[in-house]
């Protein structure tokens with residue numbers, strides 16, 4: 001990324017050589033992304049991240065006046081989506097779009113039969129996340145993709161949490177739209193992509209100049225796009241070994257926490273159910289403590305963890321994901337998410353387990 005901030009600072013829309021170099025760098029990144037997604041480079045639109053990709057897809061497709069003009073368009077989504085889907089869906093509902101929010105069972109997964117049952121003649125799109133950011137549950141995307149295709153309905157997936165962990169081939173998944181954020185696969189922040197299948201009625205994400213073939217006006221974030229393409233290529237090439245690494249540490253953590261902390265339970269899919277839970281995700285509830293309090297204690301010990309989604313930190317509401325899974329508000333507030341990654345080592349396991357156990361014991365003592 002570095003040269004594109006400094007000596008190679010050309011504007012990719014300019015015809016001088018520096019600009020054309022920047023254009024070539026963007027097109028190389030587009031090719032890298034297309035290779036990972038198994039699509040044509042022209043189907044990749046660079047955005048500022050998945051929030052933009054999700055918002056713009058939902059708004060563009062659901063408010064498109066061209067199709068089925070005689071009925072209220074209908075959108076199907078799920079109760080465990082990120083707010084970058086749920087909030088635009090609510091916004092659309094206030095503007096006359098019919099929305100069905102599908103439930104999940106306690107493991108956080110949507111039943112494809114519920115999708116089938118929710119479909120109406122007016123259903124225009126299904127938006128279902130690939131993997132959940134709080135509990136790591138992996139949705140049956142290919143199955144829902146097949147249903148959508150059979151019924152002629154557009155299908156969008158927010159694949160933010162899946163990148164670098166699960167296959168992203170858009171044809172195998174049967175998706176028409178797919179959103180990613182680079183920082184979830186060790187790329188830079190505030191850059192992402194939207195895959196938009198050729199022939200789908202996506203007009204433009206934002207109007208302005210003719211960038212991104214007229215689909216997203218605005219000067220491109222060249223260093224970010226360069227970083228994204230390279231990060232996605234690296235993430236995909238190391239996907240299996242990364243998964244194994246994350247799983248080993250995650251499983252070690254879960255074993256250690258169970259040994260040292262009484263009243264601890266796992267939220268979501270059992271860790272041994274391989275493909276249905278992301279290998280890097282652990283989400284636990286600890287009886288009698290507030291998740292936020294444990295987080296603060298862990299932070300003082302140099303350990304970064306989360307309660308709920310990172311974007312809702314400071315929000316006093318219990319996690320909408322855990323409550324949709326049928327847990328009480330109290331259970332949700334006592335929950336913590338630990339995510340393992342490339343930089344963690346097996347040596348970290350003992351340190352985190354000890355820090356976690358001593359924090360919980362101190363909090364329980366203080367609470368009497």
Ligand SMILES: Cc1ncc(COP(=O)(O)O)c(C=O)c1O
Pocket residue numbers: 048049050051052082084129131132133158160161181190192310311
């Ligand atoms: C599943 C999911 N979707 C969307 C987003 C939003 O991504 P961004 O903040 O990069 O736009 C996130 C962020 O954590 C996420 O986890």
